[in-house]
Amino acid sequence: MSARPIPWGFVILIGFGLVAPVLGIYPTFLMKCWCFALFACAFNLLLGYTGLLSFGHAAFLSAAAYTTGHAIKVWGLAPELGLLAGTVCAGVLGFVFGSLAIRRSGIYFAMITLALAQMLYFVWGQMSFTGGEDGLQGVPRGVLFGMLDLSDNTNLYYLVFAIFLAGFLLIYRVIHSPFGQVLQAIRENEPRAISLGYDVDRYKLLVFVLSAALSGLAGATKTVVFQLASLTDAHWHMSGEVVLMTLLGGLGTVFGPVVGAFVIIGLQNGLADKVGSWVQVIMGIIFVVCVLAFRRGIIGELGRFLRRPL
Amino acid sequence: MTGTDYILETRGLTKAFSGFVAVDGVDLRVRRGTIHALIGPNGAGKTTCFNLLTRFLAPTQGTIIFNGRDITQLRPSAIARLGLVRSFQISATFPHMTVLENVRVALQRKTGMSMHFWKSGRALDALNGRALELLEAVDLGAFAGTMTVELPYGRKRALEIATTLALDPEMMLLDEPTQGMGHEDVGRVVDLIRKVAVNRTVLMVEHNMNVVADLSDTMTVLARGAVLAEGPYAEVSRNPQVLEAYVGTEQEAAA
Numbered sequence: 115m116s117a118r119p120i121p122w123g124f125v126i127l128i129g130f131g132l133v134a135p136v137l138g139i140y141p142t143f144l145m146k147c148w149c150f151a152l153f154a155c156a157f158n159l160l161l162g163y164t165g166l167l168s169f170g171h172a173a174f175l176s177a178a179a180y181t182t183g184h185a186i187k188v189w190g191l192a193p194e195l196g197l198l199a200g201t202v203c204a205g206v207l208g209f210v211f212g213s214l215a216i217r218r219s220g221i222y223f224a225m226i227t228l229a230l231a232q233m234l235y236f237v238w239g240q241m242s243f244t245g246g247e248d249g250l251q252g253v254p255r256g257v258l259f260g261m262l263d264l265s266d267n268t269n270l271y272y273l274v275f276a277i278f279l280a281g282f283l284l285i286y287r288v289i290h291s292p293f294g295q296v297l298q299a300i301r302e303n304e305p306r307a308i309s310l311g312y313d314v315d316r317y318k319l320l321v322f323v324l325s326a327a328l329s330g331l332a333g334a335t336k337t338v339v340f341q342l343a344s345l346t347d348a349h350w351h352m353s354g355e356v357v358l359m360t361l362l363g364g365l366g367t368v369f370g371p372v373v374g375a376f377v378i379i380g381l382q383n384g385l386a387d388k389v390g391s392w393v394q395v396i397m398g399i400i401f402v403v404c405v406l407a408f409r410r411g412i413i414g415e416l417g418r419f420l421r422r423p424l
Numbered sequence: 425m426t427g428t429d430y431i432l433e434t435r436g437l438t439k440a441f442s443g444f445v446a447v448d449g450v451d452l453r454v455r456r457g458t459i460h461a462l463i464g465p466n467g468a469g470k471t472t473c474f475n476l477l478t479r480f481l482a483p484t485q486g487t488i489i490f491n492g493r494d495i496t497q498l499r500p501s502a503i504a505r506l507g508l509v510r511s512f513q514i515s516a517t518f519p520h521m522t523v524l525e526n527v528r529v530a531l532q533r534k535t536g537m538s539m540h541f542w543k544s545g546r547a548l549d550a551l552n553g554r555a556l557e558l559l560e561a562v563d564l565g566a567f568a569g570t571m572t573v574e575l576p577y578g579r580k581r582a583l584e585i586a587t588t589l590a591l592d593p594e595m596m597l598l599d600e601p602t603q604g605m606g607h608e609d610v611g612r613v614v615d616l617i618r619k620v621a622v623n624r625t626v627l628m629v630e631h632n633m634n635v636v637a638d639l640s641d642t643m644t645v646l647a648r649g650a651v652l653a654e655g656p657y658a659e660v661s662r663n664p665q666v667l668e669a670y671v672g673t674e675q676e677a678a679a
Contacts, residue, residue: 292532292548293541295521299529302518309478309516310530310591311504312538320539 170231204330249344364411
């Protein structure tokens with residue numbers, strides 16, 4: 115019964131994804147956008163649909179990025195297995211971090227996730243396999259399922275888009291599943307959910323693991339695209355950026371985080387060579403304007419205008 | 425067994441917050457199948473008592489027996505699953521879910537699908553019929569598709585009762601069910617409570633003495649965290665200590 119986004123939202127998204135490379139948009143830029151869009155959607159599952167603000171999601175992005183990079187480069191795994199290894203690793207890490215963090219709520223939850231992610235950042239910096247400040251470089255793209263050569267940018271693009279779409283549809287399914295209904299109840303009124311007999315911690319932990327694993331899938335895919343995993347992925351900036359993408363696009367909307375990711379990555383790419391590090395200031399201004407003027411985010415405001423959830 | 429006569433029993437229930445004893449050695453016994461009212465002046469410890477009974481607060485001392493079983497150490501969600509379900513002082517609904525979804529999410533737990541994140545939401549449609557029945561029972565059938573946040577206050581309380589009923593609890597704890605309501609709404613909720621109390625036990629905190637006189641079989645008066653008097657309304661309302669406790673606070677309030 116919960117109102118569902120209109121099918122043409124999906125039509126626009128999938129249509130755009132299929133034709134974008136033909137429109138002459140730089141494919142690497144697009145692939146980066148899809149990776150971050152998946153990352154933001156996974157984050158939104160936690161914040162927008164369960165009401166849990168994690169400030170340490172860079173941990174899952176980076177754990178998967180390094181695992182996938184190492185698995186492909188050093189162990190010589192095929193890309194599909196490398197991606198899987200990264201995703202599983204992020205999910206396991208999500209279980210560990212989640213088990214600790216869900217014991218507290220609100221700002222304390224956010225601080226625990228931040229502290230754990232910062233510890234991991236330090237660990238990555240000390241370990242040799244990550245390459246420290248240089249990062250884990252030269253990850254070969256390989257051949258998917260022994261058939262599809264990923265050194266071809268078109269092949270790789272459609273793989274990345276397919277991964278994004280699979281993750282996006284899974285999240286959509288989760289939101290509207292029986293499990294998603296309980297998540298929504300927890301977000302809306304946690305004591306009431308408890309008084310209805312729900313062990314809310316189990317639900318929070320499961321959604322945390324799902325969110326972490328999908329964030330990991332985004333990080334793993336990014337490693338294959340850029341042939342690189344670096345400390346940037348683990349830095350708290352990254353945890354902040356995903357909050358920004360989600361808020362700008364529209365918290366708790368299905369399409370919002372995708373739009374938010376494209377806008378932020380687009381601005382960063384477009385402005386970086388024009389204004390240099392002033393891009394940080396511009397991001398800050400966007401964030402403030404977004405929170406003050408249109409709190410629902412781009413898609414949230416559009417949905418209100420159209421009187422439909424998007 | 426004498427224990428079956430009382431569905432809920434507390435022995436020496438005590439809650440101390442750093443230096444202040446909110447509930448002090450309360451022995452409460454609620455007879456099965458009755459409506460039992462818990463009254464007392466502001467700050468007497470009624471809501472704290474409720475929070476202890478449903479384990480939203482941990483007691484400092486004392487035991488709580490529900491259906492012959494010691495539930496003092498259980499988690500709040502486990503107590504709810506045993507059939508002791510509470511409402512809250514402020515209306516506890518899920519505001520951005522529809523009225524139907526509010527009830528359905530309560531029905532959903534027993535289906536065992538609640539962790540199934542891969543399953544379509546349509547799997548829940550099988551519960552819509554039962555959810556609508558419950559909504560009809562509280563006159564909310566026409567609002568099934570409404571977003572809960574848009575309901576007027578009295579309707580939200582009715583929805584809360586429907587949601588609680590969805591669990592088919594053996595015993596309901598209602599925390600000030602008529603608080604903040606207009607006259608007609610009070611009448612509707614009183615009728616509703618009488619209706620749902622058939623085959624159930626109800627323990628309610630209530631300030632409105634007309635409601636208490638009208639509904640309750642037994643009442644317990646709390647003052648300063650301890651039981652002052654217990655018995656049927658007619659008897660307790662003439663108790664000089666009770667009168668003094670109430671009149672006393674009213675005079676203090678007027679002063």
